[in-house]
Amino acid sequence: MSYDQSAYGQSGGYDQQYVDQGNFPQLSGQQILNDPMANIAMSYGQTLADQGTEYVHKNIEKYVSTSKLKYYFAVDTSYVGKKLGLLMFPFAHSNWSIKFDQDSPVAPRFDVNAPDLYIPAMAFVTYILMAGVVLGTQNRFTPEQLGILTSTALVWLVIEILLLLLVTYLMSVSTDLKYLDLLAYCGYKYVGMIASLAAGFLFKSMGYYIMLAWTSSTIAFFLIRSLKFAIIPYADRDSFTRGSKRRLYTLLSIALSQPFFMWWLTYHLVAK
Numbered sequence: 001m002s003y004d005q006s007a008y009g010q011s012g013g014y015d016q017q018y019v020d021q022g023n024f025p026q027l028s029g030q031q032i033l034n035d036p037m038a039n040i041a042m043s044y045g046q047t048l049a050d051q052g053t054e055y056v057h058k059n060i061e062k063y064v065s066t067s068k069l070k071y072y073f074a075v076d077t078s079y080v081g082k083k084l085g086l087l088m089f090p091f092a093h094s095n096w097s098i099k100f101d102q103d104s105p106v107a108p109r110f111d112v113n114a115p116d117l118y119i120p121a122m123a124f125v126t127y128i129l130m131a132g133v134v135l136g137t138q139n140r141f142t143p144e145q146l147g148i149l150t151s152t153a154l155v156w157l158v159i160e161i162l163l164l165l166l167v168t169y170l171m172s173v174s175t176d177l178k179y180l181d182l183l184a185y186c187g188y189k190y191v192g193m194i195a196s197l198a199a200g201f202l203f204k205s206m207g208y209y210i211m212l213a214w215t216s217s218t219i220a221f222f223l224i225r226s227l228k229f230a231i232i233p234y235a236d237r238d239s240f241t242r243g244s245k246r247r248l249y250t251l252l253s254i255a256l257s258q259p260f261f262m263w264w265l266t267y268h269l270v271a272k
Contacts, residue, residue, distance in 0.1 A: 072117035072180060074107035082112045083119055087191050088215070090222040097229055113226065117180065120187020124153070127190045127265075130197045134269045137201070153265055160186055160261060167253055171246045176230045182254075185227065189219050189258045193266050200270035208270045216259035223255040 086093055099111040108114040128150050135141040161182050168175060192215025200208030232247045 068180060069117070071105075071107060072115065072184060074109055075116050075118045076109040079109045079112060079116070080119060083108075083116070084191065086112060087119075087188055087222060088195070088218060090218055090225065093225070096225045115181050115184035115226075117184050117187065120184055120190060123190035123194060124187065127153070127193050127197070130194055130201075131269050134197060134201055134271075138271055156261060156265065157183075157186065160257070164254055164257075168250055171250050173231065173247050173250045175247075175250075177227070181230070185223060185254070186258070188222070189215075189262050192216065192219050193262050196262065196266055197269060200266075205270050208266075212259075212263060212266070216262060219258045219262070220255045223258065224251060227251055227254060 096113055098113050099106045105111070105114055108116040108118075128146065131149055132141060132146050135145060161179060164182055164186070165179065168177075192212075195215055196208055196212040199211035203210075228251060231251045232244065
């Protein structure tokens with residue numbers, strides 16, 4: 001395909017009057033590649049893209065190690081099924097200790113007691129989708145409303161993690177818990193929230209509050225038993241020293257805060 005030579009000025013650029021009239025030259029792919037300015041623009045754009053990719057990669061690695069994230073997502077179908085059952089029916093579970101391979105905990109797919117981020121991430125997305133369905137049946141659904149709901153849930157999750165980190169700092173409690181562990185354990189409440197919304201969707205407010213009461217008790221029990229080994233050392237479990245009391249208060253604050261957040265993020269979605 002050729003282009004109008006009259007549009008091209010003596011200086012090697014396109015005539016301004018020709019362009020102002022809305023007559024843009026039609027260039028073929030080969031002509032674009034041969035244009036020095038096009039080559040410079042493409043080269044500059046590629047450089048910016050490479051620099052942006054490198055910048056993002058470096059900053060992600062600075063705050064979140066990719067190898068650490070891989071551990072929390074090392075799950076399989078069997079683990080997910082067992083963990084969901086444990087979250088909904090934890091009272092019969094007896095062994096809550098986490099397995100170790102030398103000095104490192106084994107991957108979650110080999111230990112149902114290990115924390116993971118796959119279930120919290122999927123549960124969070126499912127909670128947002130479930131909320132959209134509920135709002136739709138109540139003729140309250142709008143894209144803006146769903147966006148607000150998503151942002152609110154994320155903000156509250158960040159606030160929750162920061163508050164828990166602040167509590168452990170103020171109480172001078174040193175634990176083996178990392179912030180990704182806290183994110184995982186706090187994210188498990190979305191499983192109960194989904195069950196509560198589903199019960200509310202099917203059986204209105206009565207079903208919602210019955211299921212919320214059940215899932216609140218299960219998540220609190222689950223967290224107390226799971227985090228006990230990380231927060232309260234074995235030597236302090238039968239003593240009543242000042243340090244052990246602080247650790248006990250920290251454990252209870254984490255476990256008992258979950259039912260409140262579960263209610264706060266779901267009660268307004270249930271039809272009265």
